[in-house]
Amino acid sequence: MRILVVDDDPIVLKMVTVTLSRAGYEVLTARDGKEALMRVDSIQPDLIILDVMMPEMDGYELCRRLRGKPSTAAIPIMMLTGTGTLESKIAGYEAGSDDYMLKPFEPAELEARVRALLRRRAIPPGVVGVKPEMTSHIIAVFSLRGGMGVSTLAANLAVGLTRIWNVPTVLVDMVFTCGQCALMLNLPLRSTWANLTRIPFTGRIIPLSEVDATMVNQVLLTHPSGVRVLAAPPTPTQGEEIDAERVTHVLTLLRKQHSYIVFDLPHDFKDTTLVALDAAHQIVYLTAPDIASVHAASRALEVFEELGYPRSKIFLILNWTFQSRGLPRKDIEAALRHPIDLVIPFAPEPLVDAINTGMPPVSKQAEEPLTVLFEDLAFVLSKEEHKAQQPASPTAVWKRVWRRQQKRQQ
Ligand SMILES: Nc1ncnc2c1ncn2[C@@H]1O[C@H](COP(=O)(O)OP(=O)(O)O)[C@@H](O)[C@H]1O
Ligand SMILES: [Mg+2]
Incomplete structure (x- = not known):
């Protein structure tokens, strides 16, 4: 060496x-x-x-x-x-x-x-020896308001999906101004979206015809869980150079190689964000139980309707990002005219620990409530064909998720 x-x-x-x-x-x-x-x-x-x-x-x-x-x-x-x-x-x-x-x-x-x-x-890139299926399943995690736990959930979901199915999964950071996916997973920023946009120091914008699967593969970071990450550029200026056409092109390349694509989205309806929302099979929308967040959720749901997204495309999560005196669930559901699919309890310690150590709760072994919650959610949001039958070689995480699902159905 x-x-x-x-x-x-x-x-x-x-x-x-x-x-x-x-x-x-x-x-x-x-x-x-x-x-x-x-x-x-x-x-x-x-x-x-x-x-x-x-x-x-x-x-x-x-x-x-x-x-x-x-x-x-x-x-x-x-x-x-x-x-x-x-x-x-x-x-x-x-x-x-x-x-x-x-x-x-x-x-x-x-x-x-x-x-x-x-x-x-020496860690091999991504999940090894597993061919992705022909179709990739796309999940976009979104909220019109910041601080609702979008990045936290996206990271946990991506790690959870990898650990359940052991198939190629990529977490795509779309927060081009200051994305934190890599930081949350404790991954050094070796390469980012910026490497798919401009050649450093020569200043040349890379034509899309040169951005191919090999280049994208080299730019993805790898988490010890096997999840791959397309990280946000290190500076906002570099982020501004990524347009919708580039995002569409890169997404096409990612789809060919991954069974799951999870988007961590910014809190806007910019055209780059819309590429991800349009492509998503499932949009996970997060709101907290306060007026401002519910108001933002209501606006977002209106836009989804205008965009022609079916209601089944939206998975609504109520996230208790604060401790007490939140609006009752029933009132929120009435205001949004949409059922809440899942409630995440207020859990400051595990989540803050997770951010400071780069270990999302879902990657822990223990049957902690939050680990259980994120694993089960990852399962629920999985492809139908995956959920329908036992995998050929089930992972430890699949086994415990499955056990819990069976118990619940009894
Ligand atoms: N259920 C929760 N309980 C306590 N803190 C939470 C919860 N969900 C999210 N947080 C915290 O809220 C902050 C914002 O989360 P983040 O995922 O960065 O949100 P966003 O991407 O929507 O801006 C983080 O510090 C996170 O740890
Ligand atoms: Mg975020």
């Missing part, structure tokens, strides 16, 4: 080199970003370690450039930083780094982290 270390400080270079050479790695060094960029293609490292504070080109810029080059886009990157502030973590994350280490560090920790990063790289 070959590791490229980039640092302007000769003492750090020496220490990293000694530590990693002793651990059996081949270590090559560069003194600044320019040298690293010039040599990286001939070195072809398996991992790159780079310092944040370097003259001329800092570590973030170098990281962005490496992510922007197709030949280096997928190489794991670790950053060495002097400060462990939240700000520096976010900056590293946005630049596309996989991990970071605080200076000064213990050789043993460096070695352990390097081993972990290289191992993680």
